[in-house]
Amino acid sequence: SPAPHPLSEDDESLWRTATEVLDANWRTDHTVPSGTLYPHQWSWDSAFISIGLAHIAPDRAWRDLRSLFEAQWPDGRVPHIVFDLGVAERDYFPGPDFWDVPAMSGRPPRFSTGLVQPPAHALAAWEVYRRAPGDASAEELRRLYPRLVALQDYLIGSRGVSGTGLASIVHPWESGLDNSPSWDMALANVTADESLLLRYERQDLKRAAADHRPTNDDYARYIAIAATYRNGGYSDVDLVDRHLFVVECPAYNSLLGAAEHALARIAAVVGADPAPHRERAATITRSIVERLYDPESGTFRSLDLKTGKLSTQRCVNGLFPLILGDLPRDIVAQVVAEAESARFGINEMMPIPSSDRTADSFDANRYWRGPVWINANWLLARGLAAHGYAGHAATLRTAMLDLVRRSGYYEYFHPITGNGIGAGAFSWTAALVLDMLA
Numbered sequence: 001s002p003a004p005h006p007l008s009e010d011d012e013s014l015w016r017t018a019t020e021v022l023d024a025n026w027r028t029d030h031t032v033p034s035g036t037l038y039p040h041q042w043s044w045d046s047a048f049i050s051i052g053l054a055h056i057a058p059d060r061a062w063r064d065l066r067s068l069f070e071a072q073w074p075d076g077r078v079p080h081i082v083f084d085l086g087v088a089e090r091d092y093f094p095g096p097d098f099w100d101v102p103a104m105s106g107r108p109p110r111f112s113t114g115l116v117q118p119p120a121h122a123l124a125a126w127e128v129y130r131r132a133p134g135d136a137s138a139e140e141l142r143r144l145y146p147r148l149v150a151l152q153d154y155l156i157g158s159r160g161v162s163g164t165g166l167a168s169i170v171h172p173w174e175s176g177l178d179n180s181p182s183w184d185m186a187l188a189n190v191t192a193d194e195s196l197l198l199r200y201e202r203q204d205l206k207r208a209a210a211d212h213r214p215t216n217d218d219y220a221r222y223i224a225i226a227a228t229y230r231n232g233g234y235s236d237v238d239l240v241d242r243h244l245f246v247v248e249c250p251a252y253n254s255l256l257g258a259a260e261h262a263l264a265r266i267a268a269v270v271g272a273d274p275a276p277h278r279e280r281a282a283t284i285t286r287s288i289v290e291r292l293y294d295p296e297s298g299t300f301r302s303l304d305l306k307t308g309k310l311s312t313q314r315c316v317n318g319l320f321p322l323i324l325g326d327l328p329r330d331i332v333a334q335v336v337a338e339a340e341s342a343r344f345g346i347n348e349m350m351p352i353p354s355s356d357r358t359a360d361s362f363d364a365n366r367y368w369r370g371p372v373w374i375n376a377n378w379l380l381a382r383g384l385a386a387h388g389y390a391g392h393a394a395t396l397r398t399a400m401l402d403l404v405r406r407s408g409y410y411e412y413f414h415p416i417t418g419n420g421i422g423a424g425a426f427s428w429t430a431a432l433v434l435d436m437l438a
């Protein structure tokens, strides 16, 4: 479908190619993140993808969100991967056999993982509705609303380990920022049993360069943590005592709060009461500031609930509280200062990297330890604009579009050269480019 308004020749061609990426990655009722690396449905990917689809095919945007929530567990969790059982086990590791999830929600056994991902979906549903308003969209919102609320209830309830309104993640994969240095301290306390990994075969290394992916040492820990959670029947009881990894992430919880803000708006459309959502949103923002903000450095960090320690690493997740409209102004100013600093350096030439450029842990190639990711930058641009930093938001937008024009729809980008890394024809990159052009 054509762009909603006339575009320059360059942007017109970007619009067309982004549409082609999303068309090619569509599978019956959902979009895969990448046709090569990720052949199933991923939870927060579907949220970002739906926002782009809203411009070109609103029916597919809603279908993507709906199919994800049809895989919601009875306890409210929305799985981080919904498996396409027509895809061979060997095409993704760890696949259905590893997770070994029982039949439920009218699904056969092994239909999903037992983890969650950042709750970007209420925000996405609201944004799809705004981009494609009308009766059909209002009806989709009505259908999704109770499911979105059930997800929030699960995260704030079962995963509300600290009792402060914040949700804990029980695996780095749940953050969506898999190998971020933000988890290094907590992971150092997890024994890496490389022999466990030897029993499996990493599929990602057949499809992407090893030095662009998490290390084997990371994967051994990832598998140990996932196996522990699985062997406990995916129970969330007594997590701090029983489980290996229990962390409060500022990005995850910012999206949790943003979801409550979005649900308040959705509630008004579907005839529900917005007030409880506003209250929850206020609690979440307050707790993020009380628990995850380090006043000395003026930055947000992840908190390890097993040790009670804030991570010492400054990562892109520390900038995410900017997406909260009710973040206190003095704190907004501190986060913006961090984003402007040499560590992250907002400029027209390059979007914000996933990790502090000046830190020893910075690795320009390795996934969430340095490369630029479009979803993070899109969210930050949105947050900056909402807090009145229109100039910064415009700078990020220019940098993102130039990067993709130059390098293509990659999964992530080298933060110095801008070269594309990981999978090409990556769905959320294409989707968010459409959103920025529209």
Ligand code: 9YW
Binding pocket: 033, 038, 042, 043, 044, 045, 175, 176, 177, 178, 204
């Ligand atoms: C993996 C699909 C997912 C994203 C995550 C990203 C990566 C999967 O890909 O994880 O196998 O490493 O870290 O955020 O949802 O795009």
